[in-house]
Amino acid sequence: MQNRRVGEVLVGAGLGVLLYLLVTGYNIIPLLAVIGLGGLLYFFLEQKGVLHNSSMVNSAPRVELPFEDIGGQETAKQEIKEALEFILHMDQVQKMGIRPLRGILLTGPPGTGKTLLAKAAASYTNSAYVAVSGSEFIEIYAGVGAQRVRNLFKSAREMAKKMGKSSSIIFIDEIEVLGGKRGSHASHLEYDQTLNQLLVEMDGIATEDKTRILLIGATNRMDLLDPALLRPGRFDRQVRVELPDRHGRLEILKLHCRNKPLADDVNLEQIAKEAFGFSGAHLESVANEAAVLALRENSPQIHQEHLREAIEKVIMGEKMDRTPSDEELQRVAVHEAGHAIISELVRPNSVARVTITPRGSALGYVRRTPEQDQYLYTRSFLEKQIMICLGGAIAEEIIMGERSTGATGDFEEAVRMARRIITSGISHLGIICQESISQEVLSQAIRSIITAQEQVVRQLLYNCRSCNAAIARLLVENETVAGEQLRQYLSPGLQIGA
Ligand code: ATP
Numbered sequence: 001m002q003n004r005r006v007g008e009v010l011v012g013a014g015l016g017v018l019l020y021l022l023v024t025g026y027n028i029i030p031l032l033a034v035i036g037l038g039g040l041l042y043f044f045l046e047q048k049g050v051l052h053n054s055s056m057v058n059s060a061p062r063v064e065l066p067f068e069d070i071g072g073q074e075t076a077k078q079e080i081k082e083a084l085e086f087i088l089h090m091d092q093v094q095k096m097g098i099r100p101l102r103g104i105l106l107t108g109p110p111g112t113g114k115t116l117l118a119k120a121a122a123s124y125t126n127s128a129y130v131a132v133s134g135s136e137f138i139e140i141y142a143g144v145g146a147q148r149v150r151n152l153f154k155s156a157r158e159m160a161k162k163m164g165k166s167s168s169i170i171f172i173d174e175i176e177v178l179g180g181k182r183g184s185h186a187s188h189l190e191y192d193q194t195l196n197q198l199l200v201e202m203d204g205i206a207t208e209d210k211t212r213i214l215l216i217g218a219t220n221r222m223d224l225l226d227p228a229l230l231r232p233g234r235f236d237r238q239v240r241v242e243l244p245d246r247h248g249r250l251e252i253l254k255l256h257c258r259n260k261p262l263a264d265d266v267n268l269e270q271i272a273k274e275a276f277g278f279s280g281a282h283l284e285s286v287a288n289e290a291a292v293l294a295l296r297e298n299s300p301q302i303h304q305e306h307l308r309e310a311i312e313k314v315i316m317g318e319k320m321d322r323t324p325s326d327e328e329l330q331r332v333a334v335h336e337a338g339h340a341i342i343s344e345l346v347r348p349n350s351v352a353r354v355t356i357t358p359r360g361s362a363l364g365y366v367r368r369t370p371e372q373d374q375y376l377y378t379r380s381f382l383e384k385q386i387m388i389c390l391g392g393a394i395a396e397e398i399i400m401g402e403r404s405t406g407a408t409g410d411f412e413e414a415v416r417m418a419r420r421i422i423t424s425g426i427s428h429l430g431i432i433c434q435e436s437i438s439q440e441v442l443s444q445a446i447r448s449i450i451t452a453q454e455q456v457v458r459q460l461l462y463n464c465r466s467c468n469a470a471i472a473r474l475l476v477e478n479e480t481v482a483g484e485q486l487r488q489y490l491s492p493g494l495q496i497g498a
Helices: 002-023 028-048 074-086 090-097 114-122 144-163 190-204 244-258 269-276 280-294 306-318 326-346 379-400 405-423 441-463 466-478 482-489
Strands: 102-106 128-133 168-171 210-221 235-240 351-355 365-368 481-482
Touching: 002 028, 002 481, 074 090, 074 102, 074 114, 074 235, 102 114, 114 128, 114 168, 114 210, 128 144, 144 168, 144 190, 144 210, 168 466, 244 269, 244 280, 269 306, 280 306, 306 351, 306 365, 326 351, 326 365, 326 379, 326 405, 326 441, 326 466, 326 482, 351 482, 365 379, 379 405, 379 441, 379 466, 405 441, 441 466, 466 481, 481 482
Parallel strands: 102 210, 102 235, 128 168, 168 210
Antiparallel strands: 351 365, 351 481
16 A cells, blocks of 8 residues: 555656656657656566566465365375474474475375365464465566566565464475476476476475475376476475275265255265266365256255266266257167166166266266276276177167267277277287287287177177167157166066176
8 A cells, every 4th residue: 555655656756857857848758768668667577476576376375274174085184194293393303303394295186185185284284375386487588487486485484474373385286387307398498497496495495494384286297297306305295196985075075065955865975986086176066066956946955866967967068958850869869778788787787877868079878886996907897898888889780770970989988998908918919018019910909809799799789679679769758767767677687797
């Protein structure tokens, strides 16, 4: 406020002087040109943040987020808490002559809660919190990035002092942008200077500092980071933040449904089971979308069906308005019924829902429920997945007389799976060296795996052709068929084992 008033006085005085010079007949054009150039330079530097220490600090310094408000991630939370003991017990650390912990690197897929963990770390240690993104440091002008790194550390210290705190946590998201391997960028002088400055600032963190600084970096691409950042004394702790398992998903769903009116029929355990592979951000979106769907229907509470539909929306995108022709609709229904039948035959009770409502780029889809989270796959498991992929096209072939282009994505998936069988050394080729195997041998092996499954699927779907047609009719009528309903149509004797 005071700065503004001083500025106003200066501008007023300057105008007065100019007016006086003009009246006394002085040629003021060169003076105006100099003032204009100075103004432009000031504007440019201001935009680049060179003139202000905190121009890029875009965070609220005071954060209140307990670790309990982060669902799952028990191992990551434990590791971070252990690391934070260094800040909490600074006296002991100093007494023992322990070098301070300077950095914690959080790595893992997007939306898994890395930012939340950094905020919780600040809360837990009662530190000031400063957050920036790696991309904010990168400029084409040499020196600006390095200046920003200096300002960042300076403002973190100032902020802690102002708030009466003894420590400050700096969180740098997308740290790979700022800390990428040196010499690998086109304008590498600027990139290298910025990273060098970060290394210098990190090395400058000492046990005796009045304000303890801890840097928390987050990245999805650890492979891009410069090795200098990862050496001991810099990012001393590396913590993996993984996609949540079933228990973690349930915890996260519970957290995000805390403030929402849930009906009695809601079974969050079932939703957590169906949301296999979802990150925390996906799950937050499921809870939110379910509430939006309930509101749209004027329902005072969120029901299980809203949550189920929200999962589909998060996976596939918003429902599309396009209306396929009757023949296309019939073909999509036959195709999806084919996938669903094979899925039930090779893995009973695996289908959660079949639908021919177009969403995103898909005309229809089968949503399946994994029994439990799985991280290892056997050959027979992958072959069954290939069978499920092929079911759609073969059902079209048997019932509609020919296949369509709708199966392109399914075939790509089948090929990906067959390739995985081969590269994992569990195909008839045995253990192979991927680099020395020729393209021809590879594609022949892929073809032989897929053709073998194709024959089995054709036989199964031929035996089920009337059931396939009946389910397709049901789909055309109702758009959606639930897993339980589908299983009623299948005769139990047809199953070929789980
Ligand atoms: P990115 O790598 O894309 O920056 P991130 O790992 O930093 O992502 P966050 O920004 O922490 O992810 O999470 C995004 C949102 O997802 C959070 O605001 C929160 O709503 C939700 N979320 C993610 N993980 C969790 C979790 N473990 N518990 C509760 N909510 C979570």
